[in-house]
Amino acid sequence: xxxxxxxxxxQIRDLFEKKNIKLFIGFEKGxxxxxxxxxxxxxxxxxxxxxxxEFETPLLxxxxxxxxGEVGAGAVEKSERVGILTRGCDYLSIRRLVVDxxxxxxxxVIIGIPCNGLxxxxxxxxxxxxxxxxxxxxxxxxxxxxxxxxxxxxxxxILLDRCKxxxxxxxxxxxxxLEENMDxxxxxxxxxxxxxIEKLTTEERYEFWRRQFDRCIRxxxxxxxxxACNCRKCIFDITEPEMLEKTVATSxxxxxxxxxxxxxxxxCTACGECxxxxxxxxxxxxxxxxxxxxxxxxxxxxxxGIPAEIEPLGEFKLDDPVEW
Amino acid sequence: MSVxxxxxxxxxxxxxxxxxxxxxxGTSRMKYPATIRIxxxxxxxxxxxxxxxxxxxxxxxxxxxxxxxxxxxxxNSGNYFAKRRFLLAxxxxxxxxxxxxxxxxxxxxxxxxxxxxxxxxxFSETISKLGPNLRAREEA
Numbered sequence: 056x057x058x059x060x061x062x063x064x065x066q067i068r069d070l071f072e073k074k075n076i077k078l079f080i081g082f083e084k085g086x087x088x089x090x091x092x093x094x095x096x097x098x099x100x101x102x103x104x105x106x107x108x109e110f111e112t113p114l115l116x117x118x119x120x121x122x123x124g125e126v127g128a129g130a131v132e133k134s135e136r137v138g139i140l141t142r143g144c145d146y147l148s149i150r151r152l153v154v155d156x157x158x159x160x161x162x163x164v165i166i167g168i169p170c171n172g173l174x175x176x177x178x179x180x181x182x183x184x185x186x187x188x189x190x191x192x193x194x195x196x197x198x199x200x201x202x203x204x205x206x207x208x209x210x211x212x213i214l215l216d217r218c219k220x221x222x223x224x225x226x227x228x229x230x231x232x233l234e235e236n237m238d239x240x241x242x243x244x245x246x247x248x249x250x251x252i253e254k255l256t257t258e259e260r261y262e263f264w265r266r267q268f269d270r271c272i273r274x275x276x277x278x279x280x281x282x283a284c285n286c287r288k289c290i291f292d293i294t295e296p297e298m299l300e301k302t303v304a305t306s307x308x309x310x311x312x313x314x315x316x317x318x319x320x321x322x323c324t325a326c327g328e329c330x331x332x333x334x335x336x337x338x339x340x341x342x343x344x345x346x347x348x349x350x351x352x353x354x355x356x357x358x359x360g361i362p363a364e365i366e367p368l369g370e371f372k373l374d375d376p377v378e379w
Numbered sequence: 380m381s382v383x384x385x386x387x388x389x390x391x392x393x394x395x396x397x398x399x400x401x402x403x404x405g406t407s408r409m410k411y412p413a414t415i416r417i418x419x420x421x422x423x424x425x426x427x428x429x430x431x432x433x434x435x436x437x438x439x440x441x442x443x444x445x446x447x448x449x450x451x452x453x454x455n456s457g458n459y460f461a462k463r464r465f466l467l468a469x470x471x472x473x474x475x476x477x478x479x480x481x482x483x484x485x486x487x488x489x490x491x492x493x494x495x496x497x498x499x500x501x502f503s504e505t506i507s508k509l510g511p512n513l514r515a516r517e518e519a
Contacts, residue, residue, distance in 0.1 A: 259476075298429060305515070306516055309432065314432075345474050349470050354463070368464060371459035379483070
């Protein structure tokens with residue numbers, strides 16, 4: 056993976072030298088071991104700390120709204136460009152923003168990197184039985200070393216949950232592709248978790264969700280992390296009419312999660328970022344997954360996670376299912 | 380002391396067909412239960428599924444959405460959009476554990492006063508059998 060980082064730095068230097076970009080967004084090492092955080096560079100020197108490896112990374116696309124989001128209003132020059140490091144899941148989110156007319160594709164320089172799934176260090180720690188001090192990845196075998204033990208782990212076992220449900224491992228439309236994907240990750244549709252809840256009785260389902268939602272502290276992290284949540288004025292911030300009241304009550308929690316899930320229905324790219332940022336671990340992916348599953352089932356859509364020009368709820372067909 | 384349960388039912392009726400249909404039922408002196416409160420909306424496409432959740436929250440036991448028959452929409456396509464939206468929303472509410480029988484959608488034209496009265500009677504009966512809705516409801 057090291058040479059990939061070098062390749063990227065070379066490309067970044069190239070881009071900055073030719074004055075092609077004003078900003079580059081990538082990843083660098085975080086404060087915790089194996090954590091990766093977003094990094095912003097306005098020149099090549101600042102970009103030197105950037106790194107590409109196989110640990111869990113945050114989604115970068117949302118930052119593009121801040122950097123390029125005012126194109127429509129004329130605040131961003133058409134020639135101003137931002138470079139961004141992109142994996143398949145990031146690419147879907149970027150496409151979401153482009154399709155939604157939040158940013159323009161011309162303002163972007165997409166550097167595509169191959170992805171065969173990212174590693175969750177927490178899972179490695181669990182398997183190792185102690186905190187790993189060193190994790191090295193070699194193709195499909197991961198070697199985790201702790202202070203006492205060391206262990207070889209199959210990469211499949213410690214993949215991120217969202218990577219197991221990956222729907223796009225390649226970056227189509229990239230401007231610069233660092234490397235081709237060696238072997239395509241299997242693209243799989245896995246709705247087993249959603250189906251499990253569907254099997255419960257109505258009462259059990261309500262109890263399940265009540266227990267989940269009652270933990271919610273309404274920090275809105277799920278909204279803030281989501282690229283599909285890109286409204287300029289969010290309904291939760293509007294007090295007139297007050298669709299979501301500030302009371303702490305089960306009914307309000309249901310309101311909040313219903314509205315949030317419905318507003319990204321048919322627009323969610325299944326990146327799993329909402330679930331990841333939730334401080335109380337509410338399974339938001341289940342809510343989004345339910346909509347995704349139903350849309351594919353009812354409206355004859357192949358893959359609802361890939362942003363289309365017209366979203367499923369923005370169109371209709373005369374032969375939609377009839378229930379009433 | 381037992382008091383007979385009288386449901387609270389909210390009906391979102393589209394201005395052009397169903398609301399006029401309700402008018403028709405009224406002028407024809409047809410009887411239907413007084414448990415239903417009609418809210419007039421410009422089109423069934425105006426009804427946001429959030430309205431339904433809000434109704435449940437504020438104490439509705441059942442919600443009925445009535446619009447023009449497919450192809451008859453005053454705005455050409457509003458009811459088709461509504462249909463798509465509620466195909467998803469009903470399933471999602473069921474997924475959250477709210478009984479699917481509490482939400483109903485009907486196409487009622489301006490001439491169908493008889494149908495309006497019949498649907499209201501049927502729906503009121505279903506909800507009476509189901510009892511009060513306590514899920515996702517404001518603790519009052």
